[in-house]
Amino acid sequence: MKTDDDDFLTGAVPDPDAEPTAAELAHAKAFADLVDKTLVSGRMPPAMSTDDRALLEVATVIRATHGGLPLAPSKQHSVVEEALRLAIGGGNAATSLAGAPVIPIKRRWLPWAVASTTSLVAAAAIVLLVIRKPPVQVQPNVPTASIPLEWKSRPTDALIGRISSECSGPAIECAKQATVSTSARIDTIFSDRLAGYRDRRFGGKR
């Protein structure tokens, strides 16, 4: 499989006296410019090909090994400050931490742990509230008070006898045959109901 390390990076290198092609001349000039920029600034240019970067890394390794690329004191200071800021968390990399109270990493978790637990409990309570069914209202069997029969709606059979279903239509014919007249039946019923009303309303006083 072809990789980034293939092609001119690992291919055969011509002899020093071999005539360069136009492409190699251009590539060599571009690489020389990159080396120039790196030597002046001490840093690699941000944009370059992968092959050029690989070669420039080799050049940097050679220079670094011969002590040519020390870390500048200002850069060292900023790297240390940034490392402390990263490790301790919060704050500004440019701000010195000297004298400032430093909170251990473990203790920084505490507020988050408390907040998370509280949020979870609140969420669980809301979910329970939503999914829980309302309690079924059970009507207790309240015993009704016993009341006299005279106060209730009731059939009149006990007063005037049962009227047969045959007499429900032709009432006049039936009335002729009846032992008790129709008006007497009505009077009997009215009297009975009035007595019941009086009993309830006036407590039996007439």
Added chain:
Amino acid sequence: MAPDLADDQQRELDQEQRLVEEAQRGNLDAMRPILERYAQPLYGTVILPRLGDSASAEEVLRDTLATAVEKINRFTWQGKSIYPWLRQIAINKVFDVHRQSKRSRRLADAMVHEVPSESDPTTHADVQLMADQERRAHRDRIDDTMGLLQERYRTAIELRLVQELSREDCAKRLGVTIGTFDVLLFRAVRAFRKAFGERDPKAGAS
């Protein structure tokens, strides 16, 4: 060793131990003097020679120091300097960078496992000794590879990347045009990279 020098070194080690213990008690800002003391040797002898890119090297240094502060509680003081522990963090970070970049795998394989451990740093002075040894080891590897190159390529690299002469001066020294020198340097770096990667990996391991 002179008694005064030994006393100074012991004082430095005692101070380092106090700072580490203070940081382990929660005052992470106590790490600041340790980070400032070891940032330069980590950058110049451990990180940059293995990466070849100053911008990436600064980021790795920052991450190394931040990790050291975050994980200071995992460090066990054994009467020796904290530097080897910092150095191992840095090497692991460098290796992570190389693993993510297929482009530089070959360079990484050649350099990242090279971990000289001739000295046993107990004091700051010994840490300096360890850094010097590491720098020498890197230089030996570079010089060995240079020895494999053709004379003109070796000269081009020495003039431009080690002595950091201008392109014009380099061309003048070699008696060629600037364009020709550009081609020479381009080919020289390609040849170096190829030779460096093709060396027997066991030769550099220690």
